[in-house]
Amino acid sequence: NAGVMQNPRHLVRRRGQEARLRCSPMKGHSHVYWYRQLPEEGLKFMVYLQKENIIDESGMPKERFSAEFPKEGPSILRIQQVVRGDSAAYFCASSPGTENYNEQFFGPGTRLTVL
Amino acid sequence: AQTVTQSQPEMSVQEAETVTLSCTYDTSENNYYLFWYKQPPSRQMILVIRQEAYKQQNATENRFSVNFQKAAKSFSLKISDSQLGDTAMYFCAFMGGSGGTSYGKLTFGQGTILTVHP
Numbered sequence: 001n002a003g004v005m006q007n008p009r010h011l012v013r014r015r016g017q018e019a020r021l022r023c024s025p026m027k028g029h030s031h032v033y034w035y036r037q038l039p040e041e042g043l044k045f046m047v048y049l050q051k052e053n054i055i056d057e058s059g060m061p062k063e064r065f066s067a068e069f070p071k072e073g074p075s076i077l078r079i080q081q082v083v084r085g086d087s088a089a090y091f092c093a094s095s096p097g098t099e100n101y102n103e104q105f106f107g108p109g110t111r112l113t114v115l
Numbered sequence: 116a117q118t119v120t121q122s123q124p125e126m127s128v129q130e131a132e133t134v135t136l137s138c139t140y141d142t143s144e145n146n147y148y149l150f151w152y153k154q155p156p157s158r159q160m161i162l163v164i165r166q167e168a169y170k171q172q173n174a175t176e177n178r179f180s181v182n183f184q185k186a187a188k189s190f191s192l193k194i195s196d197s198q199l200g201d202t203a204m205y206f207c208a209f210m211g212g213s214g215g216t217s218y219g220k221l222t223f224g225q226g227t228i229l230t231v232h233p
Contacts, residue, residue: 033220042206042223043160056220089158095219104221106160
């Protein structure tokens with residue numbers, strides 16, 4: 001059973017370009033979470049999605065950031081017009097979506113560098 | 116809002132010895148879970164141990180155990196018989212249970228860098 005997959009593992013963008021980060025959850029998992037880790041810091045929650053539905057986006061910056069988890073295909077975190085402050089590691093996690101406890105399994109992360 | 120605080124930026128220990136990493140948290144929720152995650156240089160997040168708040172018994176996973184003090188909102192991790200492979204950043208994390216405002220999202224502390232010396 002493959003784990004959570006993220007691609008690309010490393011992404012370099014120039015200021016003003018768009019970044020698209022992809023996350024394929026573990027087989028059978030219907031819930032996806034995105035976290036951002038700035039250098040020397042802990043992970044910060046960004047958004048929690050189910051298929052075709054955003055459950056909680058309280059951690060998403062109000063502008064330039066969006067996320068989706070379509071019925072088919074991976075979850076996408078999209079950052080428009082990137083700035084240097086967007087440079088970070090972006091982690092995706094997935095869970096099966098059981099009632100009481102959603103153990104989250106993490107992918108290897110995408111390291112975004114904005115030049 | 117929930118907060119998680121790790122007051123030890125760095126710790127070191129000799130191989131085979133025991134080390135304890137500290138974590139405190141703040142929440143108004145009654146139903147929640149606490150976790151310790153390990154992040155080695157590969158940056159992969161690995162779940163080390165989990166504690167359900169409604170359980171009084173401290174969780175144990177092989178060489179890893181926790182000291183959960185609910186009233187004090189303290190959740191420390193003890194690593195026994197430390198091994199070189201334990202060298203990593205360790206994060207304490209909180210997640211609210213079903214029905215709570217923080218259900219499904221993990222709140223992490225700042226992390227503690229643990230170095231195990233041979």
